[in-house]
Amino acid sequence: xxxxxxxxxxRAGFSLPLVMFVIVIAFVMGNGLLNLGFHRRIFAVRTSSExxxxxxxxxxxxxALFEMNQKLKVKPWDNSTLPEETDEILPxxxxxxSYKVTxxxxxxxxxxxxxxxxREQKIIQCTLVLKGPFEYALLTKKDLVLKSDTLxxxxxxxxxxxxxxxxLVTTQSTEFGAMILNNGxxxxxxxxxxxxxxxxxxxxxxxxxxxxxxxxxxxxELPLATPPALESKGSITVKGKTSxxxxxxxxxxxMIDVKRGTNPGILEVSGGDVVLYVTGNIGLGQDxxxxxxxxxSLTLYLDGDMIAGNSAGINNENDPSSLKLYGTSTGEQxxxxxxxxxxxxxxxxxxxxxxxxAKSDIRGSLIAKSFELKNGGDFYYDEALRTVTTEDDVxxxxxxxxxxx
Numbered sequence: 001x002x003x004x005x006x007x008x009x010x011r012a013g014f015s016l017p018l019v020m021f022v023i024v025i026a027f028v029m030g031n032g033l034l035n036l037g038f039h040r041r042i043f044a045v046r047t048s049s050e051x052x053x054x055x056x057x058x059x060x061x062x063x064a065l066f067e068m069n070q071k072l073k074v075k076p077w078d079n080s081t082l083p084e085e086t087d088e089i090l091p092x093x094x095x096x097x098s099y100k101v102t103x104x105x106x107x108x109x110x111x112x113x114x115x116x117x118x119r120e121q122k123i124i125q126c127t128l129v130l131k132g133p134f135e136y137a138l139l140t141k142k143d144l145v146l147k148s149d150t151l152x153x154x155x156x157x158x159x160x161x162x163x164x165x166x167x168l169v170t171t172q173s174t175e176f177g178a179m180i181l182n183n184g185x186x187x188x189x190x191x192x193x194x195x196x197x198x199x200x201x202x203x204x205x206x207x208x209x210x211x212x213x214x215x216x217x218x219x220x221e222l223p224l225a226t227p228p229a230l231e232s233k234g235s236i237t238v239k240g241k242t243s244x245x246x247x248x249x250x251x252x253x254x255m256i257d258v259k260r261g262t263n264p265g266i267l268e269v270s271g272g273d274v275v276l277y278v279t280g281n282i283g284l285g286q287d288x289x290x291x292x293x294x295x296x297s298l299t300l301y302l303d304g305d306m307i308a309g310n311s312a313g314i315n316n317e318n319d320p321s322s323l324k325l326y327g328t329s330t331g332e333q334x335x336x337x338x339x340x341x342x343x344x345x346x347x348x349x350x351x352x353x354x355x356x357x358a359k360s361d362i363r364g365s366l367i368a369k370s371f372e373l374k375n376g377g378d379f380y381y382d383e384a385l386r387t388v389t390t391e392d393d394v395x396x397x398x399x400x401x402x403x404x405x
Contacts, residue, residue, distance in 0.1 A: 048117075049117040049118040049119065049120040050117075050120045050122070052090070052093050052094070052095040052115075052117035052118075052120070053095060053115040053116055053117040053118075053120040053121055053122040054115060054122045054404075055090065055093075055095065055115065056090045056093070056095040056096060056097040056115030056116065056117060056122070057097060057113045057114060057115030057122040057123065057124040057404075058113075058115070058124065059090055059097050059113075059115070060085070060088070060097035060098065060099035060111075060113030060114070060115060060124070061099065061111055061113045061124055061126060061399065063083075063085065063088070063097075063099065064083050064099045064101050064111045064113065064128075065111075065128065065397060065398075065399060067083035067101075068082075068083060068101060068109065068128055068397045069396055069397050071083070072390060072395060072396070072397070075391065076390075076391065077390035077391065079103050082100075082101040082102065082103065082109070083099070083100075083101045084099065084100045084101065085097070085098060085099055086098045090115075093117065094117060094118075095115060095116060095117035096115070096116050096117075097113060097114065097115045097116070098113070098114045099111060099112065099113040099114070100112055101128070104127070107127065107129075108127050108128050108129040108130070108400075109127065109128040109129075109397070110125065110126075110127055110128075111124075111125065111126050111127070111128060111399075112124070112125050113125075122404065122405075123404070123405040124402070124403070124404050124405070125402075125403050125405065126399050126400070126401055126402040126403070127399070127400050127401040128397040128398065128399060128400075129397065129398060129400055130388050130389070130390065130395050130396070130397060130398075131386075131388070131395065131396055131397075131398050132385070132386060132387075132388035132392060132394065132395050133222075133348045133367055133393075133394040133395075134346050134348070134364075134365035134367070134385035134386060135168070135386060136167075136168045136169070136170050136220075136365065136367065136381075137152055137154065137167040137168055137169055137189070137365060137366075137379065137381030138152070138168075138169045138170065138365075138366055138371060138379065138381075139168075139170045139171075139172070139220065139366070139367045139368075140170070140171045140172065140173070140367075140368050140369060140370055140371050141171075141172050141173065141222065141350060141368075141369045141370070142171065142172075142173050142175075142178060142369055142370045143171070143173070143178055143179070143180075143370040143371070143372070144169070144170075144171045144178065144179045144180070144370065144371050144372075145179075145180045145182075145371070145372040145373065146169075146180070146181055146182060146185045146208075146373050146379075147182055147185075147373050147374060147375060148182040148183045148184050148185070149182075149183070149184035149185070150182075150184075150185050150186070150373060150378055150379060151185075151186045151188070151378035151379070152167055152169055152185075152186070152187045152188065152189070152378070152379045152380075152381070153165075153167065153186075153188040153378065153379075153380055153381070154166065154167045154188060154189065154380070154381045154382075154383055155363075155380055155381070155382060155383070156382065156383040156384050157319040157320065157321070157363075157382050157384045158319075158383075158384035158387065159384070162383065165188075165189075165381070165383050166188065166189035166190065166211065167187065167188055167189035167190075167381045168189055168190055168192060169187050169189065169190070169191050169192070169210075170191070170192040170193070170216070170220075171192075171193055171194065171202065172193075172194040172195075172216065172219045172220065173193065173194050173197070173202060174193060174194040174195075174196060174197035174198075174202055174215075175202065176201050176202065177201075177202070177204045178193070178202050178203075179191070179193065179202060179203045179204065180204045180206070181203065181204070181205050181206060181207075181208035181210075182206050182207070182208070183206050183207035183208075184207060184208070185206075185207075185208035185209070186208065186209050186210075187208065187209070187210040187211070188211075189210070189211055190210065190211050190212045190213070190214065191203060191208075191210045191212070191213050192213075192214060192215065192216055193213075193214075193215050193216070194215065194216060194219055195215055195216045195217060195218050195219050196215060197215045197216075198215075199213040199214060199215060222350035222367065223350075223394060224327075224328055224330065224350065224351070225301065225326035225327075225328055225348060225393045225394050226328075226393070227252075227277040227301040227303075227326075227328050228275065228277065228301075230250060230251045230252040230275065230277050231251045231252065232251065232252045232253075233249070233251035233252065233253055234253065234254065235253050235254045235255045235256070235257070235280075236253055236255070236256045236257070236267065237256075237257045237258075237259075238257070238258045238259065238265040238266065238267050238288075239258075239259040239260075239261045239265050240259065240260060240261020240262050240263050240264070240265055241261070241263065241265060241266075242265075242266040242267075242268060243265075243266070243267055243268070244267075244268040244269075244270050245267065245268070245269055245270075245274060246269075246270055246271035246272060246274060246296075247271060247272040247273055247274055249274065250273075250274050250275040250276065251276070251277070252276075252277040252278075252279065253276060253277070253278050253279070253280075254278075254279055254280050255278060255279075255280035255281055255282070255283070255304070256276075256278055256281075256282045256283070256290075257282075257283045258283065258284050258285060258288040258289070258290065258312075259283075259285045259288065260285040260286050260287060260288055260309075264285070264286070264287035264288045264289070265285060265288040266288065266289050266290075266291060267289070267290045267291070268290075268291050268293055269290065269291065269292045269293060269296045269297075269298045270293040270295075270296050271293075271295075271296060272295075272296060272297075273296070273297045273299070274296065274297065274298050274299070275298075275299045275301075276298070276299070276300050276301070277301040277328075278300065278301065278302050278303065278304065279303045279304070280303065280304045281304035281305050281306070281307060282302060282304070282305075282306045282307070283306075283307050283308075284306070284307070284308040284309060284312035284313065284338075285309045285312060286309035286310050286311065286312060287309070287310070287311045287312060288309065288312045289312060289313060289314065289315055289339075290313075290314045290315070291314075291315050291316075291317070292314070292315070292316040292317060292318060292322055292323055293317055294317045294318060295318070296318070296322065297318065297321075297322040297323070298314075298316075298322070298323050298324075299324045299326075300323075300324070300325045300326065301326045301328050302325065302326070302327055302328060302329075302333070302335075302349075303328050303329045304329070304333070305333055305334040305335065306334070306335045306336060306337070307334075307336060308336045308337065308338045309338075310338070311338060311339075312338050312339075313337050313338040313339035313343065313358070314337070314339065314343070314345065315339055315342075315343075315344075316343075316344040316345055318344070319344065319382065319384065320344045320345050320346055320363050320364035320365070320382045320384075320385060321346065321382070321384060321385060322344070322345075323344060323345030323346065323364075324345065324346045324347075324348070324393075325345060325346070325347045325348070325349065326348050326349065326393060326394075327347075327348065327349025327350065327351060327352040327368075329351055329352075330351070331351065332351055332352070332353065332369070333349060333351055333352035333353070333369075334352065334353050335347070335349060335352045335353070335354045335355070335368075336354075336355050336357070337354065337355070337356045337357070337358070338356075338357045338358060339358045339360070342358075342360045342361050342362070342363060342377075343356065343358050343360075343361075343362045343363070343364070344362075344363045344364055345363075345364045346364045346365045346366075346382075346385050347364070347365070347366045347367065347368065348367045348393075348394060349367065349368050349369075350367060350368065350369060351369050352368050352369055353368070353369055353370045353371075354366065354368040354369075354370070354371045354372070355371075355372050355374060356371075356372070356373050356374065357374050357375055358375075358377065360377045361377035361378050361379070361380060362377065362378070362379045362380065363379075363380045363382055364380075364381070364382055364385065365381055365382065365385050
């Protein structure tokens with residue numbers, strides 16, 4: 001064998017192992033890529049299932065919250081039939097959710113929601129508590145005006161030792177100059193404007209002091225209160241004398257008209273809890289008053305307006321929770337509140353333009369379309385108004401203490 005033949009035979013022997021090596025490498029790489037793709041697909045499926053399970057668990061909490069708030073519309077409240085669902089299908093997915101609401105005396109209601117998708121499961125536990133309409137000292141949809149040197153401060157009529165109370169003064173408007181705080185106004189808490197609003201343009205600050213200024217994350221829902229079904233009893237008219245009503249006089253009235261004669265007309269509420277639904281107006285002549293006597297309470301639903309003469313108004317001899325006035329008109333209302341002494345009460349009238357002229361202080365909480373404090377004393381928010389029950393008006397459940405397992 002000459003040298004050329006020998007070299008040729010060596011090249012042929014070397015090529016075969018090289019080809020085999022390349023084939024093995026290609027096979028290993030291909031197999032690796034296939035495995036990588038397979039594992040990525042498994043990971044994607046698992047991640048998708050986790051997301052679907054979490055979404056299903058979230059949907060269970062949302063459904064439980066909705067059902068609890070729907071249940072509030074049925075009076076009286078019944079703890080024995082709380083919302084519960086098993087294996088409800090999450091729309092447009094193969095995921096399901098189950099939830100159960102249980103009562104926890106003293107701490108609200110516990111919700112456990114379980115979402116399932118494929119082999120994945122997510123559990124969410126949270127607590128529902130009641131919130132009422134009187135979480136704010138002052139809350140308006142539109143304009144809010146405080147006179148010079150007004151102090152807005154908090155206290156707690158239910159706990160005199162609770163002195164660390166920060167108030168919230170809020171307009172939901174984002175319009176220029178919607179809130180006017182005149183010189184010397186002092187807010188012992190925060191001042192808020194509507195979601196997305198600029199505090200520097202919405203608030204016309206003429207020399208006020210406060211803790212912080214900021215905008216709401218989202219505006220507060222202000223549904224109308226629903227008057228109860230009460231027996232129709234005509235109208236209430238008092239002229240130049242004192243007339244007394246009690247729990248037996250609770251009912252629906254077309255109007256309340258308290259007039260001055262030789263003496264001022266006075267309508268006294270006495271003897272317990274009185275509920276009035278007035279479909280028309282309330283008129284109070286000069287020096288005339290509605291007086292809520294000690295130990296009594298008045299819950300007033302008003303479709304119309306309140307028109308008060310000089311030194312006229314509603315006076316409450318109890319803590320603010322003993323007077324609750326709900327504006328129930330779907331249209332605009334006007335409430336002019338005047339009083340010879342302190343005004344004590346909670347007013348929820350989201351469609352009302354309210355003007356207060358009082359010779360003394362205001363204690364309670366006020367929610368309105370617009371509010372102007374023209375003269376008189378200071379405004380003291382009563383934190384005790386935050387304590388509500390399932391039988392109160394305009395209450396709702398909200399979620400707190402959320403955790404995922």
